[in-house]
Amino acid sequence: xxxxxxxxxxxxxxxxxxxxxxxxxxxxxxxxxxxxxxxxxxxxxxxxxxxxxxxxxxxxxxxxxxxxxxxxxxxxxxxxxxxxxxxxxxxxxxxxxxxxxxxxxxxxxxxxxxxxxxxxxxxxxxxxxxxxxxxxxxxxxxxxxxxxxxxxxxxxxxxxxxxxxxxxxxxxxxxxxxxxxxxxxxxxxx
Numbered sequence: 001x002x003x004x005x006x007x008x009x010x011x012x013x014x015x016x017x018x019x020x021x022x023x024x025x026x027x028x029x030x031x032x033x034x035x036x037x038x039x040x041x042x043x044x045x046x047x048x049x050x051x052x053x054x055x056x057x058x059x060x061x062x063x064x065x066x067x068x069x070x071x072x073x074x075x076x077x078x079x080x081x082x083x084x085x086x087x088x089x090x091x092x093x094x095x096x097x098x099x100x101x102x103x104x105x106x107x108x109x110x111x112x113x114x115x116x117x118x119x120x121x122x123x124x125x126x127x128x129x130x131x132x133x134x135x136x137x138x139x140x141x142x143x144x145x146x147x148x149x150x151x152x153x154x155x156x157x158x159x160x161x162x163x164x165x166x167x168x169x170x171x172x173x174x175x176x177x178x179x180x181x182x183x184x185x186x187x188x189x190x
Contacts (some may be wrong), residue, residue, distance in 0.1 A: 150177060
């Protein structure tokens with residue numbers, strides 16, 4: 001009899017605990033989620049703060065603007081549209097000739113590029129890119145290992161620092177490379 005009364009009290013305690021948890025969950029869940037950091041408090045976009053305006057000290061060397069005169073730094077709408085559509089015209093001076101600074105920049109860039117450079121680059125890309133048809137992709141489904149030699153960057157940097165400290169040319173010495181790992185006999189299948 002005592003065990004059934006104990007079980008009744010235990011059951012009542014579980015029911016009361018469950019009810020209190022359910023009522024706590026129905027209460028102010030927003031405060032609970034805010035306490036645990038599940039919600040974010042975004043700033044109120046309607047709150048306006050006033051700040052002191054920035055002020056510049058007077059510059060007496062500037063001339064005051066004339067009423068109705070065009071602004072010196074603004075371009076016309078047609079010039080802005082032309083710059084947006086053809087950016088290469090933004091660097092032109094308007095007479096069709098480059099300025100002295102632009103000429104110096106072009107001379108520093110190196111020899112002029114031939115007109116067929118785009119065709120040459122496209123042809124080189126076509127040679128490097130194999131045409132893999134459906135059958136080739138079906139038969140050779142595995143990716144081939146990358147061709148070329150991979151340079152070890154840390155060891156190469158160390159070698160270049162040592163050459164510079166000794167006053168030697170960067171071409172002296174062997175370039176350290178990363179040796180590819182040998183595959184196991186089952187690795188080649190997948």
